[in-house]
């Protein structure tokens with residue numbers, strides 16, 4: 132069914148544009164396999180981008196989110212938000228083309244960072260083998276870079292709202308230095324390689340019925356969302 136939808140999207144593009152996109156994504160997959168990361172500009176745009184950022188900020192101000200985790204204490208964060216779970220499925224086909232891997236979704240996580248926050252250097256757990264960090268929006272004078280250690284050198288990635296970076300979360304150390312702005316929203320979408328060593332972490336090993344049912348509904352909604360935004364996605 133997914134392949135059929137992809138074919139339908141491709142039919143909306145002129146042959147030359149389709150060939151060019153496939154060629155570009157193939158080149159990017161080679162780059163990802165070599166570098167272990169890939170910046171993806173304009174992965175998400177309006178009106179969905181603003182809607183999701185507004186949802187994230189509103190939820191962070193509602194008092195319903197966890198206030199921090201081990202990595203960033205005191206900052207609102209949320210595991211498995213239904214809206215963000217939809218993005219897992221929305222982006223999965225494109226991320227498969229960009230990485231050259233068949234992917235299982237694991238989980239989503241978002242944070243609304245605040246002034247003074249720091250993300251300490253770390254690598255991620257197995258469920259984050261392939262991770263996308265997507266900037267939803269910010270209130271700051273300039274983009275807040277996320278750094279990666281590549282060949283023992285820090286490599287900054289400055290992401291505008293809607294930009295993302297896909298990377299090997301279990302392998303590449305990553306961090307953020309002190310945030311000087313007011314607010315910064317990021318969502319992390321995590322996957323595992325279907326043919327890799329962490330495939331068993333599909334759906335983050337959520338076996339409880341309610342969690343599984345929620346994910347199934349979110350993935351179904353993600354497919355619908357992808358169909359609705361197919362014109363936007365096809366134009367990339």
Ligand SMILES: [Fe+2]
Pocket residue numbers: 253254255300305
């Ligand atoms: Fe991380």
